[in-house]
Amino acid sequence: MFFNFIKIPTYIFFISLFQNQLLAQKIVWEQIQIPAEKTNSNGLESLIMWPDTKGKHPLTLITHGTPRNHEEIPKRTAMLFFAQAVEFARRGFGVAVVMRKGFGHSGGGLSRYLNDSCTSPPYLLRTKKASNDLKEAISYLSSMPQFDTSKTIVIGVSTGGLAILGLTAFPPEPKDAVVVAGVNFAGGSGSYSNGRICGLMN
Structure with missing residues (x-):
């Protein structure tokens, strides 16, 4: 397990709010690095x-957005969605919060995010890359005994929402997972200041 040490005090406080709930519900959690190409x-x-109960649990996969300031990308962490993960686990789901390539401690580098342009945004390419990251994660999770990926829910916000759209359009192989629902919170990509996004540049 590892943490972004810059933000440990925040996470310790945050997790402590849910500690009694985790113990009462017998919820298990850990941080892992899922093997992925490149x-x-x-x-x-x-x-x-x-949940610390017998058998497999339907998978809920959650993924993140992209900060406008690219210097913040390496500082992001899956722990930002700890509270949301708890709420799904309380209801019987297995949960995976996945940082896509280049974010946080994930490998893959930042280069894929540094050449975007509002004048010619590569939406399709960007979406396929992001959804491929998630498919790699789901494939790995399908081999873990606690997850039932035949009943997978996928959730994303901002660029994560766009990744979810890509995942439902280009779903995982049937042997890895069946996506039964996708939830997209403000999915999209490309913003150069508060309230100003690519395509709406007035």
Whole structure:
């Protein structure tokens, strides 16, 4: 397990709010690095969580957005979605919060995010890359005994929402997962200041 040490005090406080709930519900969690292509030994930083009960649990996969300031990308962490993961685990789901390539401690580098332009945004390419990251994660999670990926729910916000759209349009192989629902919170990509996004530049 590893943390972004810059933000440990925040996470300790945050997790402490849910400690009694975790104990009462017998919820298990850990941070792992999911193996993925072109991530060297880093893999994809992920928070996984599940009820401490027998059998497999339907998978809920959650993924993040992209900060406008690219210097913030390496500082992001799956722990930002700890509270949301707890709420799904309380309801019987297995949960994986997945940091896509280049974010947080995930391998893959920042280069894929630094050449975007509002004048010619590569939406399709960007979406396919992001959804491929998630498919790699789901494939790995399908091999873990606590997750039932035949009943997978996928959730994303901002660029994560766009990734979810890509995942539902280009779903995982049937042997890895069946996506039964996708939830997109403000999915999109490209913003150069508060309230100003690509395509709406007035």
